[in-house]
Amino acid sequence: MKKIFLILTILTVFISCKNESKKEDTLTADSAEKTAKQSDGLTLLKGEFVYFDGAAVLQTHAEIYGVLITDKMLELNKMAEAYKKEPTDMVLIEIRGKITNQKDEKILWENKVEVVEILNVTQLKQEENIIKLSE
Numbered sequence: 001m002k003k004i005f006l007i008l009t010i011l012t013v014f015i016s017c018k019n020e021s022k023k024e025d026t027l028t029a030d031s032a033e034k035t036a037k038q039s040d041g042l043t044l045l046k047g048e049f050v051y052f053d054g055a056a057v058l059q060t061h062a063e064i065y066g067v068l069i070t071d072k073m074l075e076l077n078k079m080a081e082a083y084k085k086e087p088t089d090m091v092l093i094e095i096r097g098k099i100t101n102q103k104d105e106k107i108l109w110e111n112k113v114e115v116v117e118i119l120n121v122t123q124l125k126q127e128e129n130i131i132k133l134s135e
Helices: 002-019 071-081
Strands: 043-052 055-059 064-067 092-099 112-123
Touching: 043 064, 043 071, 043 112, 071 092, 071 112
Parallel strands: 064 112
Antiparallel strands: 043 055, 043 092, 055 064, 092 112
């Protein structure tokens, strides 16, 4: 009798769980709950940034971007200078920008980004065993 009661209880729990509707927390492109920042067409990018000799590069965990030279990028570089020991040092940045694949005569990277908003600039963690070659 106890076994039958236990089996019926387990069966009831499984049947009850099946009928519950699952609510998804993902936002669609036309969702009314989407904020203005999410629907402005900009992408959040976090990675290592360097600007040297007229060329700027952003390396994320998955991609490398050529950075378009704009006033906002120059402002980003000015903020990054505070964390650099040498002109070729990279800094960690967090930006929002427009990603494009348009051809550019100066930037030869396939993916390019235009900095629109600077969120954060921090120093790159120093690694212990770095060998620098000098001239």
